[in-house]
Amino acid sequence: MRVLIVFASMSGNTEDMAELIKAELATNGVEIDMEEMDGYNASELLNYDGVLIGSYTWGDGDLPYEAEDFAEELAELDLTGVIAAVFGSGDRVYPAFCEAVHTFESILRNSGATVTAKGLEIEFDPNTDEERAACRSFANTFLTALKQRQTV
Numbered sequence: 001m002r003v004l005i006v007f008a009s010m011s012g013n014t015e016d017m018a019e020l021i022k023a024e025l026a027t028n029g030v031e032i033d034m035e036e037m038d039g040y041n042a043s044e045l046l047n048y049d050g051v052l053i054g055s056y057t058w059g060d061g062d063l064p065y066e067a068e069d070f071a072e073e074l075a076e077l078d079l080t081g082v083i084a085a086v087f088g089s090g091d092r093v094y095p096a097f098c099e100a101v102h103t104f105e106s107i108l109r110n111s112g113a114t115v116t117a118k119g120l121e122i123e124f125d126p127n128t129d130e131e132r133a134a135c136r137s138f139a140n141t142f143l144t145a146l147k148q149r150q151t152v
Contacts (some may be wrong), residue, residue: 001030001146004045008037013089013125014054017135020126021087024139035118036115038066042073050083050146051113053104054063057088061096071107080112083149085142087120087135096136097121116145 005022009015033048039053045051052149058064063071086105090098098121102130108115122131 001049001069001145001150002031003030003049003052004048005032005034005052005054006037006040006070008056008064008070008071009054009089010056010064011125014056014087015138016035016125017089017120017122018054019086020135021054021139024136025143027061028143030143036121037064037070040070042070042077045082046076046077046079048094048140049150050086052087052142053108054087055100055104055112057090057094057096057100060094061099063100067101071104074104074106075111077111079108082108082113082151083107083146084113085115085117085119085138087122087138089122092123097123103129106149114145114149117141 005018007014011063055067086101088098090102101119126132
């Protein structure tokens, strides 16, 4: 199985989440490519069995500037049959905590993708045992759905 993790991370928090998710998937024999979202061609994700999208939320619920072009391209794709999930970091001081996660989930669903796990939202970086466990659990929920899809 080939999985793509594509992410946007300014302070490294979302990248830390991506690394934890990648490590968990790798322990299950999954081949993973991890790419930064800025400048990544969204149509490339069609070459994978599953896709994980990670993004921090900017300001009052906006996508970060480095995610905007990717999000626009993603919205134009037919993602029917694509297994996907979204994760991201945020700051609870803002009213729309981790809104980028919800935005990407909507784009994926509207484009026909199957979003397999509830979006993973973590404040700042995954620095507690509970948050690291949440990243591993998220990865395993995604992997279970991916395996089920491949056996159908």
